[in-house]
Each structure stands twice: as C-alpha cells, then as structure tokens.
Amino acid sequence: MGTHAALEEVYERLLANPGVVFLLGAIDAGKTTFGVELAKRATAAGIETAIVDSDIGQSVVGPPTTIGLKYSGFGDFSPAALRQSDSLSFVGSVAPRGHMLPLVTGTAKLTQRAKDSGARMIIVDTTGFVSGLSGQGLKYYKMDVLAPDFVVGFERGGELEPVLGVAQRFTPAEVIEIEVGPDVVVRSVDERITFREEQFATYFAEGASRWRVKPTVFMPTLPPEFDLALLDALVVGMEDGKGTCVGIGVLEYDGREDILRMVSPVTAGVRGLRLGSIRIDTSGRSRGPVDLKQLFQTE
Ligand SMILES: Nc1ncnc2c1ncn2[C@@H]1O[C@H](COP(=O)(O)OP(=O)(O)OP(=O)(O)O)[C@@H](O)[C@H]1O
Ligand SMILES: [Mg+2]
Structure with missing residues (x-):
C-alpha cells in the first residue's frame, strides 16, 4: 500500500509538489513533528504555507477544544508562535468521539480559508483516532471533504492499513507511508x-x-x-x-x-x-x- 519512503524523500516529494497534505497516524506517531518540519522547510523554500491543526486534544495551534490555523508568516514555528493562531474553529471537546461534525466542518472551513488566503502548502494535522468504525469514518469524511493532494501515513505495525486502504481506494490523494522510527517518543496519559x-x-x-x-x-x-x-x-x-x-x-x-x-x-x-x-x-x-x-x- 502506498510507497514506503524515507523521511527525506517524503519532504522532497512534497516540497516539489505543494498542496494539501493530510497527516494520518495513531497517537505518538510523529505527525506533528513531521508537519512542523515540513512547514519550516516549505516556508524556507518560499512556499506560502499554513498548518491546520485539527488535533483538539494535543493542540499545538490555538487552545485545546479548537481547530487552529497558522500561516507561515515570518517562518516562526516555535511552540509559542504556533499557540498564537491566525484563525480558530470551535469543537468544544478534547476528544473526537461524539464531535465528528464540528471536527469535519471546522477542518474544511479552515483549510478553505488557508487556500483563499493564498497558501499553497497546507498541512493538516489530525488526532490519533484512526481505528474502529468511528476513527475510520472520521478520517474518511475529512479526506472526502478536503480532497488532499497527499495523505502521509505514519505506521507502526499495521494499525493504519484499514484507513490507508480507504485513502487509496476512495480519494485521489497520493498515499505515502512512513514507518515510525524508534526515536519517536511515546507519551503517557498523564x-x-x-x-x-x-x-x-x-x-x-x-x-x-x-x-x-x-x-x-x-x-x-x-x-x-x-x-x-x-x-x-x-x-x-x-x-x-x-x-x-x-x-x-x-x-x-x-x-x-x-x-x-x-x-x-x-x-x-x-x-x-x-x-x-x-x-x-x-x-x-x-x-x-x-x-x-x-x-x-x-x-
Ligand atoms: N523523526 C523523529 N526523530 C526523533 N524524535 C521524534 C521524531 N518524530 C517525532 N519525535 C518525537 O516523538 C514524540 C511524538 O511525536 P509527535 O508529537 O510528532 O507525534 P504525534 O503523532 O503528533 O503525536 P500525538 O498523538 O500526540 O499528536 C515527540 O516527543 C517528538 O519530539
Ligand atoms: Mg500531534
């Protein structure tokens, strides 16, 4: 499924083809680290860039309970700069279950806003909720409405196969699979x-x-x-x-x-x-x- 690729090759491929990049992976898979690094590199390459952070629990753009949009601006993607969102959409929960509709509509709204503002590279970060009927459904509906150019999946041990299969079969996105490296740190619930x-x-x-x-x-x-x-x-x-x-x-x-x-x-x-x-x-x-x-x- 997709192409197994080394990180550096993925950055190159995306930088050469700016578009909507949808990050997919279970919790602690390296999605956010990858997304922020891609944003830095794209900005450094002169590409108008935006991050849409649809992770409502471990939010890096804007406060938890919201989806946040951040433009590249002066290229400062430090945690403090990211916290200062350029636009927000309210979900009201820190977990997706039971809040699918505002998650999907809000992510779509902010992605469209980023496009309208001239961003060419739009990086959509997501929650780690990828499994089960609800997780798969959530990702499917998001991809369906966003029509991403790329879906980048961060896979540990087969947990993403179902949802990446869906991305492959039901969306026009190019699906790229990255194997989660041993360096990626797992954080406890606390x-x-x-x-x-x-x-x-x-x-x-x-x-x-x-x-x-x-x-x-x-x-x-x-x-x-x-x-x-x-x-x-x-x-x-x-x-x-x-x-x-x-x-x-x-x-x-x-x-x-x-x-x-x-x-x-x-x-x-x-x-x-x-x-x-x-x-x-x-x-x-x-x-x-x-x-x-x-x-x-x-x-
Ligand atoms: N390529 C990497 N090399 C070394 N450490 C990494 C790498 N990618 C991520 N990490 C570390 O692994 C941890 C988890 O990464 P990150 O927060 O990007 O994952 P995530 O998938 O966004 O997690 P979450 O489910 O919390 O959103 C972080 O501490 C990060 O610094
Ligand atoms: Mg994250």
Whole structure:
C-alpha cells in the first residue's frame, strides 16, 4: 500500500509538489513533528504555507477544544508562535468521539480559508483516532471533504492499513507511508493531560477578563427555565457572528445573583457563544466531560 519512503524523500516529494497534505497516524506517531518540519522547510523554500491543526486534544495551534490555523508568516514555528493562531474553529471537546461534525466542518472551513488566503502548502494535522468504525469514518469524511493532494501515513505495525486502504481506494490523494522510527517518543496519559492543561493555562494566563453573559447568546439555544448553574465551568467558543471563532472562554455561575459570567483573554468582537462539552477551571484542570443532551434533557 502506498510507497514506503524515507523521511527525506517524503519532504522532497512534497516540497516539489505543494498542496494539501493530510497527516494520518495513531497517537505518538510523529505527525506533528513531521508537519512542523515540513512547514519550516516549505516556508524556507518560499512556499506560502499554513498548518491546520485539527488535533483538539494535543493542540499545538490555538487552545485545546479548537481547530487552529497558522500561516507561515515570518517562518516562526516555535511552540509559542504556533499557540498564537491566525484563525480558530470551535469543537468544544478534547476528544473526537461524539464531535465528528464540528471536527469535519471546522477542518474544511479552515483549510478553505488557508487556500483563499493564498497558501499553497497546507498541512493538516489530525488526532490519533484512526481505528474502529468511528476513527475510520472520521478520517474518511475529512479526506472526502478536503480532497488532499497527499495523505502521509505514519505506521507502526499495521494499525493504519484499514484507513490507508480507504485513502487509496476512495480519494485521489497520493498515499505515502512512513514507518515510525524508534526515536519517536511515546507519551503517557498523564503527560498528555499535563500538556493539555498547560496549553489551556497558557491561553488563560494572557490576562483573562470576566464579564456577564446573557442566557440568550448561546448555541444551542437554552431551553426555557434552564438552570444556569448547570453551565458552571463549561468551555465555550466565542463567535464573531460572521463565522469565525475569536477565542474560547470558561463560564462561571454566580449563585448569589443567579447569573453567568465568562472568563476569557479575548474581550472584543463576540456576538455568540457555543457551548462546549467539557468543564475546566482556568488553570486548565479538567472537571470532566458534559453531555449536553443530558443537560438539556432532550435528544
Ligand atoms: N523523526 C523523529 N526523530 C526523533 N524524535 C521524534 C521524531 N518524530 C517525532 N519525535 C518525537 O516523538 C514524540 C511524538 O511525536 P509527535 O508529537 O510528532 O507525534 P504525534 O503523532 O503528533 O503525536 P500525538 O498523538 O500526540 O499528536 C515527540 O516527543 C517528538 O519530539
Ligand atoms: Mg500531534
């Protein structure tokens, strides 16, 4: 399946044919390292480049719960520069399961935005969710809507065969397979959680303001007589009303006044708030997932 290729050959092949490059692999496969290195090399070669980071859990562009777009700009792809996204799309969860639709539509939206802005090399990073019906389905629908020129698969031991087979048979992409090298470091669950908390905390450390929000600004719309206390600590996506997410915030319920406040480093340009599906505090610590259907007592 595909061509087994050495890393250097893959970089050369891609740099000679800039386009949409879709990175595919299980967790800790080297996707992000490869993507950032490709972005550096493409920028150095004078190619307008963008990274679309659709990994919502181990996000490097923008905060967790979002898909982030970063243009090559001055070619600074340090972790700090990458965190400062040029555009965001809100998903509201740190894991894909149950959130396929905003993941697919958001990735498509930001990839299109990168194209419209003149990026020729667009590198799409993804979560490590590649197996089972849902994992395969997610990758298929993403590839179907993005129509990537290249799919680069990072394979350890056959785990990618099903999804790469799908890429091969159902998309026009050229599929390239890279064997994951022994140097690629596996991170523990705790390290992943710590990384995510730090990404959240860094985001909120940039001077968070706090202001009152009306219960009418949400998507989905709150049912009548809704108990606002249920929204305490929920992550929300801040939307500008023109289709762009300008940042994320955390809701706080004030029981004395029965009102909601929002904490966020973003202070302007917000018209509506999208409800996420996790609770956190602004130090980034998770307070667990939320099932909106349960909160709303509806399907
Ligand atoms: N070619 C390489 N040589 C040496 N180390 C590497 C190489 N590629 C990746 N690594 C290291 O392996 C680890 C995992 O790599 P990376 O984060 O790129 O994987 P990933 O597939 O994006 O993982 P995730 O599932 O967390 O998104 C990192 O610590 C990275 O520095
Ligand atoms: Mg990654």
